[in-house]
Amino acid sequence: MKHKTQQRKALMECLHEASGPLNPAEILWFSREKVSSLGIATVYRNLKLLVEEGLVAELQVPGQGSYYEPADMGHHHHFQCRNCKQLFCIEGCPPGIKSLAPEGFKLDGHEIFLYGFCAECTH
Numbered sequence: 001m002k003h004k005t006q007q008r009k010a011l012m013e014c015l016h017e018a019s020g021p022l023n024p025a026e027i028l029w030f031s032r033e034k035v036s037s038l039g040i041a042t043v044y045r046n047l048k049l050l051v052e053e054g055l056v057a058e059l060q061v062p063g064q065g066s067y068y069e070p071a072d073m074g075h076h077h078h079f080q081c082r083n084c085k086q087l088f089c090i091e092g093c094p095p096g097i098k099s100l101a102p103e104g105f106k107l108d109g110h111e112i113f114l115y116g117f118c119a120e121c122t123h
Helices: 002-017 024-031 040-052
Strands: 056-061 065-070 077-081 087-090 113-116
Touching: 002 024, 002 040, 002 056, 002 065, 024 040, 024 065, 040 056, 040 065, 056 077
Parallel strands: 077 113
Antiparallel strands: 056 065, 077 087
16 A cells, blocks of 8 residues: 555645646656656556546646646636647636626636747747
């Protein structure tokens, strides 16, 4: 059980240290710095468990599959660089978001995904 605890701890540390959501391959890459024997199957298995336990949130990125981030981040949105494909978290919501729902409808959630070029890629 100790080995599994180290693997899960490495994944969680990786996600908390990241500047935005990561895909499983990125999680594997960064987590191997802490647990060199980590494999992709183990990453997927542990991510599934961490999502089920409510510790990690799964984000579906259009056309790119699942990305993951800590579940305790609160409400936020995402920006993806069209060049390097890195994801960034964006705080806050546009004013008047609730007014976009049709009359008589009750909005209970939303997702906003922005695309463009990050500061590094615009230089």
